[in-house]
Amino acid sequence: MYAGYLFDLDGTLWRGNTLIPGAVETVRRLQDAGARIGYVTNNSTQSTEQFVAKLTGMGFPTEGCAVKSTASGAAAYVAAMGIGSAYVVGESGLHASIKAVAELTDESPEAVVVGLCFSFDYEKLKVAMRAIRGGASFIATNRDVTYPMEGGNLIPGAGSVVAAVAAAAEREPIVIGKPEPTMILQCLDELGLRAEETLVVGDRLDTDIESGQRAGCPVHLVLSGVETVAPLGMAHSLDVNGLA
């Protein structure tokens, strides 16, 4: 038992819109036992407010919990850097989050913000490429190349879109989400937890697990999403029901 638990969402608590059986009960049991709970997702398709609504709707506790998504994280970065205008390649949650802090434009934007975009096409790639080559900051929500759906199926993730823009622009982005430890550290701060007493739980080694390790937290890999094998010696279980 840890003082705090920070859960990834996609592939850890649900796949697509389908709950992992027992996930709600597990999180509630930990909270009832006195643990503080945080949710940290690289998913930029929805804002933090939309994720709070989805979590609540599915039955997860959100009261007194920390919730971080990369859409809100990217908006916080844009605001902190004083960026006044941006071209957004992403879904409605990212558009709404960035629009709250900067003007959205495809004419000489100060930044290009790229996340998972289901309508990504050559035109968007061209606008993003020209803006970045013209000097705009290049901000990526995350670099997960795949995204876990129902039935173990994968679809291209934000990282695949980011890779296309990076190739065309010949520039590497500033990355907001995991494996950067930023969102994990924000959760620890918000929940009043120390790194060593907080377990980071996720389904990807290159994002969830690495961000937890970089933040100094113990980590736990679940095999219900992207990874199917755990490295030797790493705490893991088939899904969140296997948490001690």
Ligand SMILES: [Mg+2]
């Ligand atoms: Mg995941």
